[in-house]
Structure formats: C-alpha cells, structure tokens
Amino acid sequence: MKLRDFGIQDGISEVIATTISPTGKPNAAPIGIISDKKICARIYPDTHTYSNIQATKKLVANVVSDPLVFVLSALGDLDEKELYIVDEIPVLRCADAWVSFECEKDEQDDTLIYLHPIKGKVLRKRIWTIRRSTNAIIEATIHATRYLATKDEKYLKWIAHYEEIVKKCGSMREKEAMKKLKGFLRGRYKKL
C-alpha cells in the first residue's frame, strides 16, 4: 500500500485526523503526516486526538482540500453530521481520500506517533491548482492555534499578513473561512 496513491507524499502533508473516544465521541483535528523513512505525526498530549489514540490506537488521515474544514476542525468543533463510521473509526464526508492507521507511540518521545497504514480509499480527484489564498488560511490557522497556546502576539501579525493574501486572492468560501477564523480568535479573547 503506497500512501502516495492516497495523496500523501514525502515530506509533510496537512490532513484532518479523525479519531473516536472510548465512549464513542468522534473528534476531528488537523495534523501533519510526516512521510520520511517512517510514517509518523507529532501529536500533543493535551489534545482529544492524543487521548483517543491512547485508548483506541486508531486514527484516520482525511485528505481535504477545503480550508474552511481546517479552520473548523482546528479552532471549533466540526458538526458530527460531517462524519461517518468505517470499521469503527470516523471518516470525514468531505474527504477526497482517507487512510486509516494503527498508532504506535515512540518509546522515548511522547509526542511522536508512528503510523502503520491499515487501509485507504480514494473518493474524488480534482484539478490541483496552486492558490495562495488556500494556503494562507492554513498558515493563519496554524498561527491561530499557536497564538491560543502561547498568547505570543507575533502570531497575530502573521495572521494579519495571511489575511491580506486572502482578501486579495481568496474565493468567497476562503473569505468565509478567514472570517470564521477571526471569529474564533475574537471569541477566545473574551475568555482570556
């Protein structure tokens, strides 16, 4: 089974990880699949993804091209209607392809998770067009999660930079994704 056949190339590919808790609650969150000599991911212990894979040892990598889904799964909660269950693990309805993995923790490094592919499916192929705005939302989302974790204001400057790219280059849906991201940031400010 070649991961490349499911859209996961060498280097790091950004996907949405879906997992399920022992009580059956699904979760979706962006992760980077690192495909080098081994396939692995960095997953932080204070996340649902981490506690779910601790319990079930399973994770699905959903290949999704819609940046709005990245924003919602990183900063909010994706509606459970967006998921369906395959072999007891949740999969995203909007995934163009997915691969399920058996997870194995590194013996020394708690955040390093080795991923052993179980099975995969390709659902939809598209014309792959380079869009600055699509990626600007992904970068802004990464900086937003870093800001929320550290409160370091340098991340807000990065988000403003990427927001300019989305304003200039974005589609309606991409502009909506950026608006949602800013909304999440504003919502969380109130809690500080």
Next chain:
Amino acid sequence: MKLRDFGIQDGISEVIATTISPTGKPNAAPIGIISDKKICARIYPDTHTYSNIQATKKLVANVVSDPLVFVLSALGDLDEKELYIVDEIPVLRCADAWVSFECEKDEQDDTLIYLHPIKGKVLRKRIWTIRRSTNAIIEATIHATRYLATKDEKYLKWIAHYEEIVKKCGSMREKEAMKKLKGFLRGRYKKL
C-alpha cells in the same frame, strides 16, 4: 465554458502563462488569473508575456501543481522541450489542465488585461492535498521576483522564512525547487 471545470476558481489562481512571439519564440511565466465579475490578469509591460500578447492577443493559462515549474518559469527559462503547440500557441507538457484566452487590454490601465476564454482541456486530475511546502515555494518565488525588481532586502527575509517551511515540510522535489530558487538568486547577485 466554465473556468471552474479547468481548475480556475473565483479569486486568484496561480498558473503558468504560455505565449509566443511574432517570430515564433515561446515563453512561459507565472501569472495570477483573477476570476471575479470579469476574468483578467495583471501583466507588467517589461515582460515577454506582455509583448507577446501585444503582438498575438493570445495566452494559454496552464494549471500546474509542480512548484519547480513555477520557479523555473519565474526566474529562469523553461526548456522549449517542455512545450508543445496547440492552435499556434504553446502549452506546457506538465499542465494538468489548460485554457486558451483572447487578450484585451483595459483602455485606461495598461497592466490590466481582460481574458476571454477560447477553449480548454483537462488532462489529469489528482488528489488535492494541502502542503505548506508547495505553497512556501510559490510565496518564495513571488518574493524572489519582487526582490530582483526592487532590491528591497525585506524580500530576502520572507524567502528565508519560507525556506524554513520547505526544509521542515518539503518533499525531495520541493527541496530541489527551493535550491534552484536560491541558485537563481545567487546567480543574479553577481550581476548587481
């Protein structure tokens, strides 16, 4: 004819424009196709793309997902073997899709070119995977062309930022693209 069917969505899509000179010399250079109420592009007068469309009124937008092709066409010269001719206009062999356009200059604004679609072709669909490194090369390429035009060193800092992303997340081919970009910058430094 819907541009969306050829991978060109609303907002700005980054493509490689291929054109031909009156003497039959082909040219390839990245441009952003702006798809709003009208379809247009900003093309600067001191470029081969501009003088070619002045003469022929024709341009092909090649949808290409390989960032190395963006680097080569922005900063160097793509080998003529990479092109073939359709209806007297060059098209890239590596294009996943292409659309040919009749070009019309705006009456007031010299750099604003309206694009009227003539025909298009879809050659290959892929699984569209979000990769920070792919876009980092596109951003670095944009900053490299701006640096070469203005010599403003802020652009070198941006390139260094995007180089870090490619180091961390890039595939072998993406790392090669970044190496080429740096090579072009170094080569041009000597000419300053």
